[in-house]
Amino acid sequence: MYSEKSARVAVAGAGAFGLAVALRLARAGRSVTVFDPAPPAANASGVAAGMLAPVSEALFDPVSRDHLALMRRARDLWPDFADALGITVSRAGVRIEGSDAWRAEIAERLERLGVASSDAIDEDWRLEARSALATLRAAAERSGVTFDAGAVVAFEPGALTLADGRVESFDALVLATGPGVRDGRIAPETSALTPIKGQLLRAPPLDDDAAVVRGEGVYLAPGEALAIGATMEAGRDDLTPDATATQALRRAAKALRPALDLDHAAVEVGVRVTTPDGLPLVGWSRAPGVMLAVGARRNGWLFAPLVAGMVAAYLTNDNPGPEAVAFDARRFEKA
Numbered sequence: 001m002y003s004e005k006s007a008r009v010a011v012a013g014a015g016a017f018g019l020a021v022a023l024r025l026a027r028a029g030r031s032v033t034v035f036d037p038a039p040p041a042a043n044a045s046g047v048a049a050g051m052l053a054p055v056s057e058a059l060f061d062p063v064s065r066d067h068l069a070l071m072r073r074a075r076d077l078w079p080d081f082a083d084a085l086g087i088t089v090s091r092a093g094v095r096i097e098g099s100d101a102w103r104a105e106i107a108e109r110l111e112r113l114g115v116a117s118s119d120a121i122d123e124d125w126r127l128e129a130r131s132a133l134a135t136l137r138a139a140a141e142r143s144g145v146t147f148d149a150g151a152v153v154a155f156e157p158g159a160l161t162l163a164d165g166r167v168e169s170f171d172a173l174v175l176a177t178g179p180g181v182r183d184g185r186i187a188p189e190t191s192a193l194t195p196i197k198g199q200l201l202r203a204p205p206l207d208d209d210a211a212v213v214r215g216e217g218v219y220l221a222p223g224e225a226l227a228i229g230a231t232m233e234a235g236r237d238d239l240t241p242d243a244t245a246t247q248a249l250r251r252a253a254k255a256l257r258p259a260l261d262l263d264h265a266a267v268e269v270g271v272r273v274t275t276p277d278g279l280p281l282v283g284w285s286r287a288p289g290v291m292l293a294v295g296a297r298r299n300g301w302l303f304a305p306l307v308a309g310m311v312a313a314y315l316t317n318d319n320p321g322p323e324a325v326a327f328d329a330r331r332f333e334k335a
Contacts (some may be wrong), residue, residue, distance in 0.1 A: 020136060033148055087132050109166070154186065195273055232298075278299075
């Protein structure tokens with residue numbers, strides 16, 4: 001029944017995954033409602049530098065090191081996806097800055113990845129996260145997607161239960177939210193997820209440089225405000241700013257750009273969730289009618305078009321593509 005155009009689909013979560021999935025399903029003729037109690041952009045996708053950066057992720061995040069080819073394929077979906085929506089993708093790349101010893105270490109890592117050693121990574125891109133979320137939401141609304149501020153607490157085919165006690169009729173639920181679902185209650189596979197608290201600083205830009213700068217322990221991402229990030233606090237899921245956790249970030253940023261005024265920098269906090277292998281869970285849960293699209297670690301934006309296409313394929317009985325095995329929602333149950 002999920003493949004029928006009359007099927008009603010609920011999407012829990014209005015981040016990059018949730019909005020991209022909702023838009024794709026609505027354009028496939030499905031009736032879609034997105035449920036999220038948070039204000040627009042008040043999620044990990046909004047508290048992000050908007051990186052579409054497979055090489056940087058493989059280079060700086062050990063969990064992602066073996067996924068470079070997959071992440072490149074995901075990035076390559078972005079030009080058509082962005083052009084169709086009017087989302088601007090910056091291809092100014094990433095520049096490596098720091099001590100000679102540290103840059104030599106980075107050069108060795110690049111060689112091990114099979115990437116030509118250089119102080120510039122031209123194939124890594126970025127977007128403005130908050131404006132991209134707004135664009136996705138507006139496109140979804142134009143395509144007929146309904147938005148509801150309710151929080152999903154339970155689901156079975158035909159009955160979606162919300163925190164305020166409402167019970168709505170839906171045929172399928174796409175679980176595309178993070179920290180609040182990892183207890184396995186709605187979908188048992190989410191028990192494999194763990195939280196990572198990330199704190200990011202926003203400061204006025206110092207110049208018009210469009211490239212992301214990567215230094216030792218920090219990145220500086222240009223945009224409407226300079227994004228200085230980010231902490232990776234494994235196991236934490238609180239949204240309280242923690243000055244102690246950002247001290248090393250501030251020192252690293254000042255070492256790169258001494259003129260930065262970090263005393264007045266805004267602190268933003270988001271919580272991501274990750275799987276043990278750093279790749280999201282995408283596919284049918286053992287829970288009837290529940291489709292998973294969760295656990296992107298730091299790559300929610302990078303994987304959004306790919307995951308949206310996979311979810312739409314599952315829900316229309318089409319082929320989800322070559323990433324289905326790597327993203328298999330039940331893969332940790334088989335271990």
